[in-house]
Each structure stands twice: as structure tokens, then as C-alpha cells.
Amino acid sequence: xxxxxxxAADLDAATAxxxxxxxxxxxxxxxxxxxxxxxxxxxxxxxxxxxDSTRTRISFEAAAKRLSADxxxxxAKGSSVSKGESLKDTALxxxxxxxxxxxIRHPASGAPHRLAQWVDGSVVNAGDGTHEHPTQALxxxxxxxxxxxxxxxxxxxIVGDVLHSRVARxxxxxxxxxxxxxxxxxxxxxxxxxxxxxxxxxxxxxxxLDSVLPEMDVVMMLRVQTERMQDSYFPSARExxxxxxxxxxxMRRLPEHAIVMHPGPMNRGxxxxxxxxxSSRSTIVEQVANGVSARMAVLYLLLGGKA
Amino acid sequence: MSSYLLRGVSVLGAAPTDLALVDGxxxxxxxxxxxxxxxxxxxxxxxxxxxxxxxxEPGREDAETVETGSRAAALGGYTAVCAMANTSPVADxxxxxxxVWRLGREAGMVDVQPIGAVTVGLAGKQLxxxxxxxxxxxxxxxxxxxxFCVADPRLMRRALEYVKAFDGIIAQHxxxxxxxxxxxxHEGEVSTRLGLTGxxxxxxxxxxxxxxxxxxxxxxxxxxxxxxxxxxVEVLRQAKARxxxxxxxxxxxxxxLTDELAASYNPVYKVNPPLRTASDVHAxxxxxxxxxxxVVATDHAPHAVEDKECEWAxxxxxxxxxxxxxxxxxxxxxxxxxxIADRMSRTPARIAGLTGHGTDLSVGSPANLTLVDPSARRxxxxxxxxxxxxxxxxxxxxxxxxxxxxxxxxxPTVLDGKAVK
Numbered sequence: 001x002x003x004x005x006x007x008a009a010d011l012d013a014a015t016a017x018x019x020x021x022x023x024x025x026x027x028x029x030x031x032x033x034x035x036x037x038x039x040x041x042x043x044x045x046x047x048x049x050x051x052d053s054t055r056t057r058i059s060f061e062a063a064a065k066r067l068s069a070d071x072x073x074x075x076a077k078g079s080s081v082s083k084g085e086s087l088k089d090t091a092l093x094x095x096x097x098x099x100x101x102x103x104i105r106h107p108a109s110g111a112p113h114r115l116a117q118w119v120d121g122s123v124v125n126a127g128d129g130t131h132e133h134p135t136q137a138l139x140x141x142x143x144x145x146x147x148x149x150x151x152x153x154x155x156x157x158i159v160g161d162v163l164h165s166r167v168a169r170x171x172x173x174x175x176x177x178x179x180x181x182x183x184x185x186x187x188x189x190x191x192x193x194x195x196x197x198x199x200x201x202x203x204x205x206x207x208x209l210d211s212v213l214p215e216m217d218v219v220m221m222l223r224v225q226t227e228r229m230q231d232s233y234f235p236s237a238r239e240x241x242x243x244x245x246x247x248x249x250x251m252r253r254l255p256e257h258a259i260v261m262h263p264g265p266m267n268r269g270x271x272x273x274x275x276x277x278x279s280s281r282s283t284i285v286e287q288v289a290n291g292v293s294a295r296m297a298v299l300y301l302l303l304g305g306k307a
Numbered sequence: 308m309s310s311y312l313l314r315g316v317s318v319l320g321a322a323p324t325d326l327a328l329v330d331g332x333x334x335x336x337x338x339x340x341x342x343x344x345x346x347x348x349x350x351x352x353x354x355x356x357x358x359x360x361x362x363x364e365p366g367r368e369d370a371e372t373v374e375t376g377s378r379a380a381a382l383g384g385y386t387a388v389c390a391m392a393n394t395s396p397v398a399d400x401x402x403x404x405x406x407v408w409r410l411g412r413e414a415g416m417v418d419v420q421p422i423g424a425v426t427v428g429l430a431g432k433q434l435x436x437x438x439x440x441x442x443x444x445x446x447x448x449x450x451x452x453x454x455f456c457v458a459d460p461r462l463m464r465r466a467l468e469y470v471k472a473f474d475g476i477i478a479q480h481x482x483x484x485x486x487x488x489x490x491x492x493h494e495g496e497v498s499t500r501l502g503l504t505g506x507x508x509x510x511x512x513x514x515x516x517x518x519x520x521x522x523x524x525x526x527x528x529x530x531x532x533x534x535x536x537x538x539x540v541e542v543l544r545q546a547k548a549r550x551x552x553x554x555x556x557x558x559x560x561x562x563x564l565t566d567e568l569a570a571s572y573n574p575v576y577k578v579n580p581p582l583r584t585a586s587d588v589h590a591x592x593x594x595x596x597x598x599x600x601x602v603v604a605t606d607h608a609p610h611a612v613e614d615k616e617c618e619w620a621x622x623x624x625x626x627x628x629x630x631x632x633x634x635x636x637x638x639x640x641x642x643x644x645x646x647i648a649d650r651m652s653r654t655p656a657r658i659a660g661l662t663g664h665g666t667d668l669s670v671g672s673p674a675n676l677t678l679v680d681p682s683a684r685r686x687x688x689x690x691x692x693x694x695x696x697x698x699x700x701x702x703x704x705x706x707x708x709x710x711x712x713x714x715x716x717x718x719p720t721v722l723d724g725k726a727v728k
Binding site: 086087088106107108109110111113114128129130131132166169192193194195197198199 | 491494495496497498499500501502503504505571572573613616617618619620621
């Protein structure tokens with residue numbers, strides 16, 4: 001098993017599949033009355049969060065606690081971090097406290113890579129800057145597999161602000177490793193340069209959402225921040241949703257079986273309409289539940305559990 | 308005055324000969340009191356001249372001082388360095404440039420030639436007192452806001468025009484600021500993969516294209532700092548063909564390293580302009596040999612440990628380079644001694660107007676020279692650097708060539724590979 005999960009590129013197909021299979025076993029546990037395993041008893045998992053992200057933090061916290069680990073939440077606010085302590089010094093502190101795993105959310109791309117050089121324990125990337133969010137990709141893959149029965153051969157559109165999206169990068173890497181065919185859709189200003197060469201040779205790019213929808217098994221809508229407007233990535237929120245938002249008529253262009261995903265939090269009315277978000281195709285609530293299972297699987301396997 | 312006899316030295320790779328250094332000059336004969344140095348197997352080059360050095364004093368003496376930077380320079384084979392203006396306070400007045408100049412004289416290991424800021428506080432709003440710096444004891448001829456681009460085209464035009472009065476030259480840090488907001492590394496495949504904000508090549512090329520047109524329009528001299536892209540080379544090639552008075556420099560690291568190194572997220576590889584692609588490196592090497600790029604300049608940029616031992620985005624850009632420049636250039640160009648002497652000594656001395664430097668090693672010339680053992684190999688160890696900072700990208704790399712001795716006006720600053728003081 002790998003030691004750290006810093007990038008979805010750390011996962012080969014076999015390892016990724018093992019994590020998804022393990023997540024399935026963890027999910028079965030969620031149906032029980034007592035939702036707890038003794039596996040990580042006596043182990044310490046630190047949630048080191050430099051950004052506000054209640055949903056990701058509580059997802060990791062729930063995952064660690066269901067495995068009976070001791071959980072320490074270390075948030076940048078109200079800690080020595082806000083007094084200017086360096087990441088290295090924080091890392092050495094966590095090291096001295098005997099952290100077996102550090103789950104890190106950080107606004108700077110690559111912070112988990114730096115952290116892994118300073119701690120002995122496992123490092124799990126819970127979102128770093130505009131780089132990656134590998135456990136989100138795992139829970140998304142798990143959700144696709146649960147709904148559609150497979151990942152190999154699926155056609156997946158990832159729509160929106162790919163440039164600033166850590167979710168998109170991790171999903172492209174993981175999904176192509178598992179044999180899906182990914183098409184990135186958005187205005188040219190929000191598609192990063194050389195994306196296929198950078199992530200996966202098979203990745204396609206389209207600027208036309210309507211034309212790709214009829215072929216897709218999965219459409220994943222990314223959150224688009226209205227602030228991007230000020231930076232001239234697109235002219236207005238209204239024009240953005242007209243061209244790249246998913247509404248009812250567009251959703252009906254999808255094949256019957258296709259699903260709609262969103263990593264949350266959503267901007268209802270911007271990239272996705274309530275009609276779509278609340279439809280039966282939407283997996284948005286399932287994704288949250290699957291997030292706990294996927295993160296349990298990651299912590300379990302990284303900390304030496306056996307499948 | 309001391310005198311030395313360099314026995315069996317190869318001047319620029321020529322057949323071994325003896326070279327006498329008497330009273331600060333190269334002499335036809337040595338007197339009997341001359342100290343004899345066995346220089347067999349060593350190559351003599353005119354003392355190297357760096358057009359682009361950050362000495363950090365005043366302001367960041369924890370990262371470098373004029374003295375420690377001078378020592379590093381001498382150990383790298385330099386006899387003159389041009390000290391960039393982005394100190395604290397900024398070298399934008401006669402007082403500050405004279406202070407740096409005086410500190411250089413006191414250190415006495417290389418000639419420290421201050422560069423003056425183009426604008427007050429490097430803010431890009433108002434011309435600094437360029438004339439006062441030019442007529443000060445520091446005798447400033449090169450002006451640069453390096454670290455920042457003189458982005459305002461009207462201000463750049465005025466600066467280029469104004470310095471004609473005292474044969475000054477504007478050294479531009481070519482970076483369109485609006486195109487590089489938040490930029491962390493070269494924009495391309497690697498930045499996309501790493502999720503780091505890209506620094507597009509066009510941000511450099513657009514400013515160089517504008518500035519060569521401005522220089523042509525007003526008939527002034529322009530120098531372009533740290534050229535880093537293949538596209539910039541093409542802009543310069545065309546401008547030179549038209550007769551524009553433009554010169555350009557490339558750093559050793561842009562001749563050797565590529566953006567792939569950022570994949571470690573180790574900020575020792577973070578530099579501005581950023582490391583580019585292999586095809587840019589190739590174009591820069593060709594341009595240097597051809598003369599489209601005139602000189603190698605180090606952009607020696609010392610940084611304190613805490614400014615590098617952090618997240619990539621929070622780290623300061625820059626690399627130390629004085630002590631590794633010649634070995635890197637040797638590894639890139641091979642033992643083309645005359646070409647190396649031209650790109651690292653004669654031409655930079657001419658651009659900076661440093662008449663005592665970059666001269667041929669012939670009788671009567673100032674004895675500013677360095678002796679290199681081309682057969683030696685060295686593994687770069689950051690702990691061994693004389694610079695006060697350790698941010699070298701070459702840690703653990705084996706580089707060819709060892710600087711054995713450096714003489715400043717006939718006086719050794721380095722002997723046996725060690726600083727004399």
C-alpha cells in the first residue's frame with residue numbers, strides 16, 4: 001500500500017480499485033446500528049485545516065471516528081498558525097505528538113508534498129490550492145460505480161471552472177486510470193493550457209456543452225465562483241449559466257441512465273438549477289454519504305489495515 | 308606592491324605560458340621577488356563580470372551582505388559585480404548607491420558597481436534621481452527596477468531618453484504585471500498538472516517587443532535582464548538585425564534547468580522569471596552562442612532559510628548563483644574559453660562601462676583574472692557556499708571546473724580555491 005495520498009496520481013488502477021472495494025465494505029457498516037470498527041484504536045489522526053471547509057473536515061472526522069481513531073482537529077483559526085507559525089513548525093509539533101496520519105487542507109498547491117517531507121506519518125491531501133482533492137475523486141468514482149456498475153468505458157463530462165478546480169484535476173487522473181473517458185467542458189478561459197499533456201493523453205476538451213451531453217454517462221458540474229467575473233474569465237453570471245449551466249432542458253439531452261454530480265457546495269441557479277440538483281439523476285446527497293466511506297477506506301488502508 | 312608569476316598557465320586554452328602580475332598589471336617580466344604559482348593545467352580567463360547580482364545590503368543582511376556576496380563572487384571567478392537596486396531602502400538615491408559602493412570598496416574582494424533604481428522605491432510611478440546617482444561617487448550607469456518591470460510605457464520611454472545625457476542604460480525586468488498576477492511558475496503542461504498559477508512566456512515577450520521599439524524610437528540603449536523564453540530570443544534577433552541598441556542576458560539556471568523541477572514543490576526551484584521548458588533552454592543556449600544573447604548574468608538572489616522552507620506559493624523567488632555560474636556555463640558550452648570570456652567578462656564589462664575589467668590578458672592590462680582547473684569536478688554542497696544563503700538549485704549536482712585563484716588588480720582574492728580574506 002502507498003504511504004501518502006497527495007495526488008490521485010499516487011494511485012494505480014489496482015490500488016484505486018482496492019480503495020473503492022474497501023469503501024463498499026465500509027458503506028455496509030453504515031447500515032448497522034453500531035457504525036464503528038475498532039481497527040484504528042490507539043491511532044491518532046490529525047485534521048490540519050488551513051481553510052474553512054466544514055463538510056470535508058466533518059467527513060474526515062466521521063471517517064476516523066468510525067474506525068475508532070483518536071481525532072485531533074487543528075484549524076488555522078484560533079491556533080498558533082494565525083500567529084504566523086510556519087507549516088514546518090506545525091508539522092514538527094504534530095510529529096512530536098505522534099500523529100499517525102495528517103489530513104491537510106491548505107490554500108497553497110503542493111502543501112501536502114511539503115508536509116510529507118517533515119512528518120513520519122501518512123499525509124492525506126484534503127484539497128490543496130488549485131491542485132488536487134484526491135479523496136473527492138475517490139468518492140466520485142465510488143458513486144459512479146454504485147450507480148452505473150462500472151467505471152471502465154464510462155463517458156464523463158466535467159463542466160465549469162476546470163482551471164481553478166482541484167476536484168477536476170484529481171477526477172481526470174483517477175477516472176482515466178480506471179478506464180473512463182473524460183471530456184472537460186467550459187469557456188476557453190477556464191480550461192488550463194496543455195491539459196491533456198499534463199494529466200492524461202485521452203482527455204478531451206469541448207467548449208460546447210450541448211453537443212457533448214447526448215453521449216455522456218456522467219455529468220459533473222463544478223462550482224463556479226461569481227468573483228471570476230471580475231477577472232474577465234466570463235462576462236457575467238447570466239451568460240455563464242446560459243452557456244455552461246445545467247438546467248432541465250439540457251439535462252433532458254442526456255441519455256436516460258446518465259447521472260448528474262456536483263462536489264458541493266452548489267451555486268443553485270448558476271452552474272446548476274434546482275430542478276436538476278433535486279432530480280432523481282442527481283447524486284449530490286449520495287456523494288456526501290459516500291465521502292465518509294471512501295475516506296474510511298483511505299485511512300484504513302494507509303494506516304496499515306488489510307482489506 | 309605584490310607581484311606574482313603564474314607558471315605554465317593556459318590563457319584561454321592556448322599553449323602554456325608564464326604570466327607576470329606586477330603592480331596591478333600584467334607585465335612582460337616578473338622581478339625576482341615575485342611569488343611563483345604553479346598554474347600548469349589551469350586556464351586563465353579575464354576576471355568575470357556579473358551584470359546582475361543581489362547583495363541584499365542594506366536591508367536583508369541576514370540573507371547576504373556586500374562582504375559575503377563579494378567573497379562568493381571572488382570564489383566564483385568574478386572581479387566585478389553589479390549590485391541590483393532592490394535593497395531596503397531601495398538604491399534610488401545617491402546616498403544609498405554610494406553606501407553600497409563604499410561597502411564594496413571596504414570588502415575589497417571584487418569591484419562592486421551599484422545599479423540605481425529607475426523609479427522611486429521601485430514603485431514605477433516617478434523617476435528616481437538618475438542624474439544624481441550617475442554623478443555620485445558610485446558613478447552609476449545601469450538603472451533597473453529589477454524585481455519589478457517598468458511597466459508604464461510612457462515612464463519607460465522617458466527613462467530611456469533621460470539617461471542618454473550620461474550614457475546610461477536601462478536594464479529591464481521584462482514582465483507584464485497584469486499577465487503574471489499571482490504567477491508561480493512557467494505556464495504550461497507542468498503548471499496545469501501542479502495547479503500552480505502560470506507565468507506565461509508572452510508576458511516577457513510582449514514587454515521586450517515594446518521596449519525594443521521604444522529604444523529604437525528614442526535612440527537609446529536597452530538591456531534586457533534574464534531572458535528566459537524562445538520567443539524572447541526571436542524578438543531580440545529581429546531587433547538586433549534592425550540595428551536597435553539592445554543587449555540581453557541569460558542566467559546560468561535558465562541555460563540548464565527546466566520547469567519539471569517544480570514537481571517537487573521545493574521552492575529552491577522557484578525563481579523569477581521561472582524555469583521554462585527544454586525547448587526554451589535549447590533556444591537560449593543557441594542564442595548565447597550566436598550572440599543574440601550577449602552575456603551570462605547570475606541573478607544571484609540569496610534568501611534566508613525561512614523564505615524558502617515553506618509552501619511554494621509563499622516562498623520568495625530566486626537562487627544563489629555566483630559560485631556555480633562558471634561551472635554551469637562550462638557544462639553547457641564546453642571548454643570554449645574565448646566564447647566564455649566574451650559572454651562572462653568582456654561583453655558585460657563593456658555594457659556596464661567597467662573599463663578596467665574584461666580586458667585581454669596582455670602586457671599592460673589590469674591584472675583582473677581568474678584561474679580555472681577545467682579537469683576538476685565538484686559536487687555542489689550548499690553548506691560549503693560562501694554566500695550567507697543556501698538556496699542553490701544544484702545541491703548534490705556534479706559540475707565541471709574549479710576556480711583555483713582570482714586576482715583583483717594583481718592581488719589575489721582567491722588562492723587554492725579559498726578566499727584570501
